[in-house]
Amino acid sequence: MMQAQGKVIKYGDNVDTDVIIPARYLNTSDPQELAKYCMEDLDKTFIDRVNSGDIMVAGRNFGCGSSREHAPIAIKAAGISCVIAKTFARIFYRNAINIGLPILECPEAAADIKEGDEVKVDFDTGEIINITQNKVYKSTPFPQFMQELISANGLIEYIRKQLGINN
Amino acid sequence: MGMTMTQKILAAHAGLDKVQAGELIKAKLDLVLGNDVTTPVAIKEFNKIGVDKVFDANKIAIVPDHFTPNKDIKSAEQCKYVREFVQEKEIVNYFEIGQMGIEHVLIPEKGLVVAGDVVIGADSHTCTYGALGAFSTGIGSTDMAAGMATGEAWFKVPEAIKFELKGSLKPWVSGKDIILHIIGMIGVDGALYQSMEFTGEGVSALSMDARFTITNMAIEAGAKNGIFEVDDKTIAYMKEHSQKPYTEYKADEDAVYTKTFEINLDDIKPTVAFPHLPDNTRTIDNVGEVKIDQVVIGSCTNGRMEDLRVAAKVLRGKKIHPYVRTIIFPGSQKVYLQAMEEGLFKDFVEAGAVVSTPTCGPCLGGHMGILAKGERAVATTNRNFVGRMGHPESEVYLASPAVAAASAVAGKIVSPEEVM
Ligand code: SF4
Numbered sequence: 313m314m315q316a317q318g319k320v321i322k323y324g325d326n327v328d329t330d331v332i333i334p335a336r337y338l339n340t341s342d343p344q345e346l347a348k349y350c351m352e353d354l355d356k357t358f359i360d361r362v363n364s365g366d367i368m369v370a371g372r373n374f375g376c377g378s379s380r381e382h383a384p385i386a387i388k389a390a391g392i393s394c395v396i397a398k399t400f401a402r403i404f405y406r407n408a409i410n411i412g413l414p415i416l417e418c419p420e421a422a423a424d425i426k427e428g429d430e431v432k433v434d435f436d437t438g439e440i441i442n443i444t445q446n447k448v449y450k451s452t453p454f455p456q457f458m459q460e461l462i463s464a465n466g467l468i469e470y471i472r473k474q475l476g477i478n479n
Numbered sequence: 480m481g482m483t484m485t486q487k488i489l490a491a492h493a494g495l496d497k498v499q500a501g502e503l504i505k506a507k508l509d510l511v512l513g514n515d516v517t518t519p520v521a522i523k524e525f526n527k528i529g530v531d532k533v534f535d536a537n538k539i540a541i542v543p544d545h546f547t548p549n550k551d552i553k554s555a556e557q558c559k560y561v562r563e564f565v566q567e568k569e570i571v572n573y574f575e576i577g578q579m580g581i582e583h584v585l586i587p588e589k590g591l592v593v594a595g596d597v598v599i600g601a602d603s604h605t606c607t608y609g610a611l612g613a614f615s616t617g618i619g620s621t622d623m624a625a626g627m628a629t630g631e632a633w634f635k636v637p638e639a640i641k642f643e644l645k646g647s648l649k650p651w652v653s654g655k656d657i658i659l660h661i662i663g664m665i666g667v668d669g670a671l672y673q674s675m676e677f678t679g680e681g682v683s684a685l686s687m688d689a690r691f692t693i694t695n696m697a698i699e700a701g702a703k704n705g706i707f708e709v710d711d712k713t714i715a716y717m718k719e720h721s722q723k724p725y726t727e728y729k730a731d732e733d734a735v736y737t738k739t740f741e742i743n744l745d746d747i748k749p750t751v752a753f754p755h756l757p758d759n760t761r762t763i764d765n766v767g768e769v770k771i772d773q774v775v776i777g778s779c780t781n782g783r784m785e786d787l788r789v790a791a792k793v794l795r796g797k798k799i800h801p802y803v804r805t806i807i808f809p810g811s812q813k814v815y816l817q818a819m820e821e822g823l824f825k826d827f828v829e830a831g832a833v834v835s836t837p838t839c840g841p842c843l844g845g846h847m848g849i850l851a852k853g854e855r856a857v858a859t860t861n862r863n864f865v866g867r868m869g870h871p872e873s874e875v876y877l878a879s880p881a882v883a884a885a886s887a888v889a890g891k892i893v894s895p896e897e898v899m
Binding site for chain 1: 530671871
């Protein structure tokens, strides 16, 4: 069963890819290097206070802007185990699924969860449990095809399976 | 229930007679695109798949445009990595410095996209090619890798919003003002996951350059793609630039749209998007006193001939304000050469502007015009996010080439009428 649990770091609406990872750092694609600058232009303290397993919660249109996969890569490499938002920008959504960063759309949870709350997510059921506030929210489960992508651990593994490559 | 233009193109490429909004499909790709920032990540993923060859060496295009000519050692290493892959896989459509341009100006110019195509690009502004009546959308590097290996991509069939254009534009009003007006109206997530379909008798009054500017910014409304109905101008453009056969798709009479907006082009005024979101728009008469430090004219949004001609018309015989730096970056080598032959560079240089080689450069805060803390720029680009053009406390105001050029002269944001 796939689960995530951690403390919440919370942001607002329209968190764009330029603040997730500013273009001045795009001259590398090394995840650890990118993680160092994650969220820098929005929240300089992020990288110092994030702990492995923490959950990011945000408002509408998370990840809007450029197609840079460096954005979900940086978030994942910084240790974030899951992003919950009211809505995601579509390219970010695709990229996160394709690289295996779990993300969930849940307007209720995104509005209710507070910075610092301890939250547990069950990806199989789509259930989000707010341990601090003792509440449970239900997110829409992924469609079948996306579940296949996630269980294959991303698009690349999925394609390898489809092409019958197992070297 | 009928299909939208986008749905028809997707159905044809999925080998289906019919598709419905929300359906997940696999579509065949006519072109897979990448740049110097996204392709290195895609190559790493491609190598993990374990196939030797790309699906079709003619149907991949790679354009090093973001940090080129390379701004530092790291970006040079990235380009070298891409170049080695291109040579090894014998990718035909690679455009080296000297032939390149900003990808979304270059690709249509090279005739690599025509009406009815399905295109994915590891760059969010890949939606630009919808101006030609193609389905074209931005994706990430992993999708690019998968596309290069298999020639296919997965899509959720989108719903659509219809924009019916009527009338014609007033002087000094352009495609940029139309799209800023629309984004201001529907918001940066107003078309999230959806297509923006542009139709109506007002379309015929718009040049191809104006249409490219409009579809370019569909992503700034959160859209999956923007698309124009094909008309005589589209066909003339394709005949001039491409040998590829095209297919024209019209929406069914009974196609379903989530919303329909009637846009009367006569009512549109020059529009400026204030920091830090493209939907934070004001018409030029409501801008107030905004002093500026820099003007940037160019990019994949407004780096085409029509854009440079308007800017030159405003700047001709005038002097740029002494406290304003003006940087003009044409979209491609072809645009560069034509602007030079038309004498536009003379107007720019005599007015006190610099002309850069085609590059993304300042648009994404890469190089060639980074802003310091507290500085303000008027730019004809497409994004004004926090830190987009430099320091997180700098500001970008998005506008048309006419407004940008006029503002360069005035030292503050003004309408072209004020300096002419
Ligand atoms: S000009 Fe700007 S928006 Fe266009 S492709 Fe380059 S960086 Fe992206």
